[in-house]
Amino acid sequence: MRESAAERHDRLLGLVRERGSARVSDLATLLGVSPVTARRDVEELAGRGLLDRVHGSVSWPQDAAGPATGPGAGSGPAGGGPVLGMLAPSSTYYFAEVIRGAHEAAARAGARLVLRISDYRPQEDQARTEGLLSAGAEGLLVAPGWQDPGDPAAFGDWIASLPAPTVLLERRPAAGSPLDGLDRVCSDHAYGVLLAVRHLVRLGHGAPLLMARADSPTAVAVRSGYAEALAAHGLRAPQAVIDSVPSELFPDAFERAVRALREAVLSGVATAALVHNDVDAIQVVQRLAELGVRVPDDLALIAYDDEVAALADTPLTAVAPPKRDVGRHATELLVERLGQGAGAPRRHLTLLPQLRVRDSCGARNHP
Template sequence: MRESAAERHDRLLGLVRERGSARVSDLAAQLGVSPVTVRRDVEELAGRGLLDRVHGSVSWPQGAAHAASAATAGPGGPGSGLVLGMLAPSSTYYFAEVIRGAHEAAARVGARLILRISDYRPREDQARTEGLLSAGAEGLLVAPGWQHPGDPAAFGDWIASLPVPTVLLERRPAAGSPLDGLDRVCSDHAHGVLLAVRHLVDLGHGAPLLMARADSPTAVAVRSGYAEALSVLGLRAPQDVIDSVPAELAPDAFEEAVRALREAVRSGVATAALIHNDVDAIQVVQRLAELGVRVPDDLALIAYDDEVAALADTPLTAVAPPKREVGRHATELLVERLGQGTDTPRRHLTLLPQLRVRDSCGAPLS
């Protein structure tokens, strides 16, 4: 099977972390790819603060080393050698900021964070986590690569029996399940959706349409949060949720979804929409313009995730989950758990998203 970019990034980060610094040409040889590919990878990882780069070489971020030297004593303090493991489904898009927050928090207490990426293949989560344990991880941050509602039951039982303290990241297992008894840190996506729906209603719109994916826990949470928000506000959905798919993977299905949204606007069914995620939202806005529907003139629109929403031609209002803070708080909780032992009560920490208002909702309706 061809190695994904996320897996290559994982290996690249591991090589640099082990060596402290490395030349791009040496990394290319070690990874078995071209120097152009490595330079592109390094540029992306450096942009997210995971590497430093200077004149053909890369190094582990100096900020991490500085933070480690300035940390106080205690679990993870100078010289403690504390190693934390992190399993993430991706090192890009949403989870890039989660990883960065975890990395910064680990560095502040002088701990080493090692990373494995599952590339949203939940069947591989257990093996990759065992790799973290073999590498010396004394505590784990785990964001399983679940994509579908049945995945926690099919690919999650092993997490509850891990031999070291474990904190779940951005995952809400079923109430009463063994995983529900673990520490966890999550974004409250239902609150984020409520912020978006309420903002559009306050501008004078009726209940907005939802166009959303169904291929991740965030997507599932956005869908359930939409139904909850409408109930809280006493609204009824103008029509069924429009299923969204990545344009590059299923162009025909993407086109069908965009045309369904255009028809809803043209027929007066809805004047506002919430779209998960913002990559899809940007592409939807572009295609709608080609079909004669303008944002925000004809359709007020809010995106969900706020990864690239501000970069659209018309900057998109977006719900921003506190991704970096999730990584930071989860790491701090794990370090605290390692210092306290297993007798203290477990915690479920929920962080609230923010609504970042830009141009795509337009002015209030008269």
């Protein structure tokens, strides 16, 4: 299977993290890509503050969390604060902001954050988390690399028996499961979808179509939230959800999805759509334009995630989950948990997304 850009970015970050610094030409060789691709990747990651770039080389940012190695690895800053371990499925796209929020909160608390990435391989989550504990982590922030609906049951039970205080990030286990009793901090994606549907309905559209992935907990939450949002407005879906996939991995399936959306617009089935995620939404808008459907003239469109939505040719209205706040609040909760001990009540903290209105829904100035 062809490697996605996000997977390649994670490999690049891992190489720089391990080495401290590296030449861009060496990274191209190690990644098996052209120097042009490596330079483009480095520029994107440096622009997001994940790498420092100087004269053909890149280095791990001085204020970023690094691996716990060397003397005193089990001690916090100046040997005084706790070491917090964080498992994330990715260090790019959505989770880059979650990690940044966690790192900032850890620094304010005098703690050290140690990061490990699972690359969305849930079968490796446990080993990576045990590695964090071996590196001296006293508390854990865990975002499992679940993708399929069956992953929590297949790759989740071990989390409830971890020997250190644990906070789940952006993951909602099944009600009544062992994981449901853990502290957690999540975005309320159902509320985010409700904001999008409400905005489009207020603009005079009927029920919007949903074009969404099904390869992450966020995608699953967006899909279930869509049904709830329509029910709250007394609406029915104009047709079945259009399944989206990464265009770089499955170009034919992506093309079929775009053409299904085009057909729905041309046939009058829908005049508005919600698309998860940003990258897909940008590519959808570009391809629709090539097929004669313009956004927002022919179709009002809202993206979900707000990672790169504002950078599209037609800036995309987008639902923005509070990613940095998730990382911040989860870290603050973990630090508090370390100070309270095991007897303190557990907490589930849910944060609300925002709707950022731009041009793609044709209502920048709409209240």
